[in-house]
Amino acid sequence: MVPFKLHGDRRCQGLAVVGRVKKALRPLREKGGFTPETVSHTITGLGYSKVRTYADGSGVGFLIEVDDYPVCVEGAVSPVATEADAFGGYPDHTGCEQPSGGH
Numbered sequence: 001m002v003p004f005k006l007h008g009d010r011r012c013q014g015l016a017v018v019g020r021v022k023k024a025l026r027p028l029r030e031k032g033g034f035t036p037e038t039v040s041h042t043i044t045g046l047g048y049s050k051v052r053t054y055a056d057g058s059g060v061g062f063l064i065e066v067d068d069y070p071v072c073v074e075g076a077v078s079p080v081a082t083e084a085d086a087f088g089g090y091p092d093h094t095g096c097e098q099p100s101g102g103h
Helices: 008-031 036-044
Strands: 050-056 059-065 072-077 082-087
Touching (some): 008 059, 008 072, 008 082, 036 059
Antiparallel strands (some): 050 059, 059 072, 072 082
């Protein structure tokens, strides 16, 4: 399933969230103190309430639903880097979670 791309103001909003999240997670990555709980706590501390975190190999993955449009940010923090990308949800589905089924 390919997510919708963001355009205009929504793209700017998504890129701003990506920047805030990566900056906030940098100290956790540098100290090596990241767990699903610490990543969730850090992201919710930025004011985002719809956050899901999960163990992802040697790192921690996260998914943030920024608003009802939706503007979604998905990424991961690992010992090597913090990656994040913004998108606009999925076709035939509300919210930021990738749909599990198909047609």
